Amino acid sequence: MSIEAMPPESGLRTDVPVLEVEDLSVTFVRRGEQPTRAVDEVSFSVAAGETIGLVGESGCGKSVTSLAVMGLLPRRGVQVGGSVRLGGTELLGASDRTLRRLRGSEMAMVFQDPLSSLNPTVPIGTQVTEVLAEHRGLGKKEATAEAAELLDRVGIPDPTRRLKEYPHQLSGGMRQRALIAMALACSPRLLIADEPTTALDVTIQAQILELLRELVVDTGTALVMITHDLGVVAGLCDRVHVMYAGKVIETADRHDLFARPRQPYTGGLLASVPRLDAGRGVPLTPIRGSARDAIPWAEGCAFAPRCDNAQDDCLTEVAGSTVPLEYDGPGRELRCRHPLTYPPSPTGATSSGSTASGAGR
Amino acid sequence: MPEPAPDRGKGDPHAVLRFIVRRLLQLVPILLGLSVLLFAWLRALPGGPAQAALGERATPEAIARYNELFGLDQPIWVQYLRFLGRAVQLDFGTSSRTGRTVTTEFLERMPGTVELTLFAMVFAVGVGIPLGYLAARKHGNWLDSTAVVGSLLGVAIPVFFLAYLLRLLFAVELGWLPGSGRQEVRIDATHITNFYVLDGLLTREWDAAWDALLHLVLPGLALGTIPLAIIVRITRASVLDVVNEDYVRTANAKGLSADTVRRRHVIRNALLPVSTTIGLQTGLLLSGAVLTESVFAFGGIGSAIYDAIFTRDFAVLQGFILMLAVIYVLVNLLVDISYGLLDPRVRVR
Numbered sequence: 063m064s065i066e067a068m069p070p071e072s073g074l075r076t077d078v079p080v081l082e083v084e085d086l087s088v089t090f091v092r093r094g095e096q097p098t099r100a101v102d103e104v105s106f107s108v109a110a111g112e113t114i115g116l117v118g119e120s121g122c123g124k125s126v127t128s129l130a131v132m133g134l135l136p137r138r139g140v141q142v143g144g145s146v147r148l149g150g151t152e153l154l155g156a157s158d159r160t161l162r163r164l165r166g167s168e169m170a171m172v173f174q175d176p177l178s179s180l181n182p183t184v185p186i187g188t189q190v191t192e193v194l195a196e197h198r199g200l201g202k203k204e205a206t207a208e209a210a211e212l213l214d215r216v217g218i219p220d221p222t223r224r225l226k227e228y229p230h231q232l233s234g235g236m237r238q239r240a241l242i243a244m245a246l247a248c249s250p251r252l253l254i255a256d257e258p259t260t261a262l263d264v265t266i267q268a269q270i271l272e273l274l275r276e277l278v279v280d281t282g283t284a285l286v287m288i289t290h291d292l293g294v295v296a297g298l299c300d301r302v303h304v305m306y307a308g309k310v311i312e313t314a315d316r317h318d319l320f321a322r323p324r325q326p327y328t329g330g331l332l333a334s335v336p337r338l339d340a341g342r343g344v345p346l347t348p349i350r351g352s353a354r355d356a357i358p359w360a361e362g363c364a365f366a367p368r369c370d371n372a373q374d375d376c377l378t379e380v381a382g383s384t385v386p387l388e389y390d391g392p393g394r395e396l397r398c399r400h401p402l403t404y405p406p407s408p409t410g411a412t413s414s415g416s417t418a419s420g421a422g423r
Numbered sequence: 424m425p426e427p428a429p430d431r432g433k434g435d436p437h438a439v440l441r442f443i444v445r446r447l448l449q450l451v452p453i454l455l456g457l458s459v460l461l462f463a464w465l466r467a468l469p470g471g472p473a474q475a476a477l478g479e480r481a482t483p484e485a486i487a488r489y490n491e492l493f494g495l496d497q498p499i500w501v502q503y504l505r506f507l508g509r510a511v512q513l514d515f516g517t518s519s520r521t522g523r524t525v526t527t528e529f530l531e532r533m534p535g536t537v538e539l540t541l542f543a544m545v546f547a548v549g550v551g552i553p554l555g556y557l558a559a560r561k562h563g564n565w566l567d568s569t570a571v572v573g574s575l576l577g578v579a580i581p582v583f584f585l586a587y588l589l590r591l592l593f594a595v596e597l598g599w600l601p602g603s604g605r606q607e608v609r610i611d612a613t614h615i616t617n618f619y620v621l622d623g624l625l626t627r628e629w630d631a632a633w634d635a636l637l638h639l640v641l642p643g644l645a646l647g648t649i650p651l652a653i654i655v656r657i658t659r660a661s662v663l664d665v666v667n668e669d670y671v672r673t674a675n676a677k678g679l680s681a682d683t684v685r686r687r688h689v690i691r692n693a694l695l696p697v698s699t700t701i702g703l704q705t706g707l708l709l710s711g712a713v714l715t716e717s718v719f720a721f722g723g724i725g726s727a728i729y730d731a732i733f734t735r736d737f738a739v740l741q742g743f744i745l746m747l748a749v750i751y752v753l754v755n756l757l758v759d760i761s762y763g764l765l766d767p768r769v770r771v772r
Contacts, residue, residue: 230767
């Protein structure tokens, strides 16, 4: 518990967005192998009290983005470029000491698998109080009292008893609540939740999402939700960034995105969500191929091989000319040469009615 | 809103006790089976105790008299039942070599082996865990490669070869350390427990304690090499596993100091498999190191068994091996209990 870890001296500004990510790139370099660019010039920002979603299939780079923001990527074999600012303070290239001071106090993270994310041999109580001791310098007694309050706040019944228990003695939902309690221990400005509900039962999922929503409303925390689940996005996020093969391909407000997806990939994601009102026996509508079919962005559009709208000019013959992310109406950005269009739209350069009508409703 | 809590963990308070009793009861069939095997094996050895005691040229009459004296003329099953009847009263008979009771011999020899085992394991653990940890943290650099190759060598090198090498170099050539026995004879030490180092401390004969300790160094290093090599490898592999665990990432995400992450989240979990290894290796070493003790003429269990085999000392072999089996099972029981204390997930339910 260092003295400079006290909250008032965090040195973070409040007149800028909580988190600003600009042109973030992450490349994995292994000896004897081709470097892999997992995240490619991703930019977004989150304001206090705002929730944004990073959406995409497994392997699209959304988790790597969050780990890069937290500074949790291994140092060896990873190249991180661009800029990540927390309250105006640059995090990329910051010292290990600075990062450890900010992590847990100003920015916190909730992970996907609550069981493996908790230390099996340490009681829940210690795993909560250690954050309080580290960042707020609380003594054992105060920290335990505060930890019980935290568990109570995230809806864990009988918190004093739970503090003494080990992770394997808690249910899945309670474990995730405990992890959220640890993340909230120091009222961070930024909370990143990486697929926080994937490992949980559907009923528990709803409870955890409700809990996260309440927290954002109550504390004004900026929340970054990382998910592949569009249901989570619909219920929680203000703005959504859809990622494919390491790049953002569409950005829009939640309502716009669900009403009028423009990128055929987004349209495909929405169309592939099973619908309760569809008749029995109606087959699901998948996106054909898999994320492994992605081609390098340098050749145009990585999604082109799987895209129903793809045309010849989606793949450029000149290497290095990626389809750019461009302004696409107020609050929207789009990376696509042949986006989905909708009947009222006056332009309608390309027809894509069938996919869009399935997705747009 | 809250989901129902699984009510595990608060089990029967006597569960641990019953676990111990069950394990101790398992000793009965183990010891019975072992005693039958031992009995049969010893009597299948060429040449009997009489021949060994009286020499190659002993007359048949002398041998017959000897056998009668020690009850060796009876049918084998009578001998076995007699042995069993006395063994349950902890009477394993008399050594045909020294004429003293097996129990006395054992109590005199065992402390030496215990001292030697403790020395070897303190060396193996004290060097092995830090070395394995460092090798893992410096994964891929020269220290790591040296540790990996070194531990392979450590496992592969024959103990008696290493023992001779150490003795030749440090005792014979350089003369830095004593190369045989448990204590200099000229030191007139008082022995209470037969743990010579402990005796020296108890009687405040510091020179005797120090001398006994010096006598442990060379055989202890030779004996500790294999456990050391195994501990280095297991610690290294275990740390490499644990640092990639999700909960270590969580600990880092919480902004804990590097030291807290290391102590509470990495080392604590990484040592779980290592602790099992330490327990098992200790059990093995306690069973006596025949080769090492012979090279250093160290008066422990190992050299006693070595002598007993050559003199066909049935009583000593039977008694020693059965008592060692009990010790081995007890050490294993201790390992299992301690594992439950270290890892809350395997606590007896």
